[in-house]
Amino acid sequence: GENVEQHPSTLSVQEGDSAVIKCTYSDSASNYFPWYKQELGKRPQLIIDIRSNVGEKKDQRIAVTLNKTAKHFSLHITETQPEDSAVYFCAASTSGSQGNLIFGKGTKLSVKP
Amino acid sequence: GAGVSQSPRYKVAKRGQDVALRCDPISGHVSLFWYQQALGQGPEFLTYFQNEAQLDKSGLPSDRFFAERPEGSVSTLKIQRTQQEDSAVYLCASSLRDRGGYEQYFGPGTRLTVT
Secondary structure (H helix, E strand, O other), X not given: OOOEEEEOOEEEEEOOOOEEEEEEEOOOOOOEEXXXXXXXXXXXXXXXXXXXXXXXXXXXXXXXXXXXXXXXXXXXXXXXXXXXXXXXXEEEEOOOOOOOOEEOOOEEEEEEO | OOOOEXXXXXXXXXXXXXXXXXXXXXXXXXXXXXXXXXXXXXXEEEEEEEOOEEXXXXXXXXXXXXXXXXXXXXXXXXXXXXXXXXXXXEEEEEEOOOOOOOOOEEOOOEEEEEO
């Protein structure tokens, strides 16, 4: 089955710096890759997603890149703000199937003012 | 509009007790997923419903776990004879379509503590 590895497990940056979180997946059939942000005690919320027919997607300060050959995808956050502090999860699924997500273990991002 | 809701938000059970966790998905969403999130980990898939049909229960950790969605809307996850290792946050998610590749909207979760 699918396995998703996520690095780093913790990341601390200064406000205004960029943050990059990387994930790899094992199942070449996976073709949908969402990123979720989870604040302490709150529900996971989708922040951006990408499908395998696209190499990069951007939404304001957030971007995701996908390298299907290498089976890895990354989240890039620019001009970080303290409210970006949270745990970020990458996930993978296959759009042709029922769609249950396989998650990475998460990255705790701390943005210091 | 209303998002996914879950109740109770917190549940403390003595070892051996049965518990029932409720999920109210977004109205009209066909797909419903249950995930288990241990402390400091990512959510792990438990089971999937397409309307009222439970099409995948491969993630349920034991036969003490049972889920249903009898009318294709509200779902209940039941855990019989709870054990300490069942302590986790149980997340429900719903999705509009009957296949992957579409956003899953998560509920706030039920934090289960087994003492």
